[in-house]
Amino acid sequence: MPDVRPLRPGDPERIGDYRLVGVLGSGGQGVVYRGVGETGREVAVKLIHSHLSRDDDVRKGFLREVEAARRVGAVHTAAVLDVGMLDERPYIVSEYVAGDTLQAFVQSSGPRTGGALDRLAISTLAALVAIHEAGIVHRDFKPANVLVGPEGPIVIDFGIAKAFDSTTQASGPIGTPTYMSPEQFRGERVGPASDLFSWAGTMVYAATGRQPFPGDTVPAIVNGVLSGSPDLSGMPPHLVDSIQACLAKDPAARPVAADLLRQLIRRTGPSAGPFPEPSPAPEEEVSPRQVSRRVLIGGAVAAAAAAVSAFAVLRPGSGLFSPGGEQVNPPGSTKQGSDSSLSTSSSASPSSSPTPAASPEPFGAQVKDPVTLTAGSGAPTALAAAGATVVCGTAKGTALLWDMNTATAVTELGDGGGSVTSVASGVVSGTPVTASGHADGGMRLWTQTGAEHASHRASDPIIAVSIGDRAIAVSQKYDGMTDLYSVVRLWDIATGKQIGATITEHFQGVRGLTFGRLGQNDVLITGDGGERIRVWNLSTGKLTRSFRTGEIGGIELLACGQVNGKPVLVSTHLDATLRVYDLATGKRKKQWTFSDRSPDDRGTAALTAGQLGDVPIAVVAHNPAGSDITVRIWNLDDGETIGTLGSGPNGATSTLTLTEFAGRPIVVTAGEDRILRTWSLGRT
16 A cells, blocks of 8 residues: 655645645655545545746646546546646646555565456556547556556556646656657657557566666666667566567557457456457458547446437438438437437428428527426437427436427427437338337337337347337447447337347447448448447348548547438547548548637537538537537538537537428527527528
């Protein structure tokens, strides 16, 4: 256990909302205190030395860089809880881990061997996957930044070196020479591959008690890193090849963290993870390198649902779908507002029958009076629409129906059970229905009158539903051991039967999900923590193709649309970008950056795509730092903003859908104030 010395004169007694109870240590960056929050939670508070942040620009830059670390999933990392200023000194608050550093542990107890070493390698590599997924490079991975706690190894101080490197006037690279990569010494761009070099050196130390490039002086160590061969004697044979590859001088020759993690799990046996490496699937590679993503906390249904997205396109000839080219009509819709999809003309409900066209209101005008959700229904969690029929799911498990043509209030569709994670509208066997998916595994079909048409329960939480040729639900759970892969199943909602085989390929779970049409087939498109996009045939449940996004910044949400008559996949990412991919080939067509969204804000809340006349559009709800969530309409031809929509005065937008009303396109939103609002897009 680490020693905690008492506070001394000159040490603060409080930092922010945290009462300090002792000093855990100090170093070149600052002093680390043990603290207690107002709820009694123990924390570690690092107070940065004043000489490292002498002016306002430096301090602001430091806080911005460290704030990004708060996005990292806390499975094998110490979660960053808070960041702020004490007088003119920045501080960082993270969860307290009661354990020694790996460096101290090896010095006192000796090198790690056998299963203990394998678990250390897998856990720390999984931490790097999480860090890289959030768009962060650790830059200072070393034995002193790995804590051996009661629940396993925990990686700390990720992103801190970047904050110093980008905000101080340091004359040399930031890091610890023994574990720094060649590119750090050469002053080149430092990416995720640098962390793999440092990780490999740390594993050599853990297994042997010595550094990979021996030397008694810094110049000798630097020379070894730049041109020497590592000493891997004493390393277990099953790890040597992986360590050797990570210590390659060329960053491009090193493996990607997510790929290497899968390899290690396979090599070290069932105890490291229950799933074998999936069979190779047909794919179009966007990039030879993949950037891994964070480890999602297992079983976190809300987090999984928040990553789900779909799209809205109307029947040919409508204001949202231009005739000609390949149709990308969605079979239904999914959660997170993003989640809308409209049926084709054959599946339109009676309430979505054509109404006389009216002159469009100005962009951003309210088309209908706002409608408040019924009392006790809970916060809105999902929206979908088919013409004038809007369906809203809530946190209390209720599905609500609103006919904009005739109603001034919502209709409750029975007792839904667990929290609604996804909704859709369409026609099944000639009957207009609404589908709802629930966190307790419930999957239901409702008629427009509120009667229950079908009700079944999957073995796992439902994260998405869709209505196309038939009503489909998607379920997901985590393996419960490593939480590195999830189990995904497709279900026929009407019968409750599983479609196709169980899917185990999603590394770190489903990250972004949408439904679409490719060629003659309804398809499901999923993203995962390995930056991989997969396309599944909804009739058979079989994988038809896959490709990687191949860039740093993990997948947030997905939506389908079309550009120049071809089906495209629209995606948002944690590096504050919106991207467009050719759905048939996987090649990236375009990418734009949010000008008012930094990678350290809350990211994208909802995404959908469609057509505004002949202009392909994406509708994105996101949170510019320091403001409520704003809905932005992007032109997917040129990346320009067509316009922005506000939120209600009492709560930010959390879910949305794109539909048409009275012959013109509109956006329907819902948020924290539990009010449905309809916004004109001002043109057809």
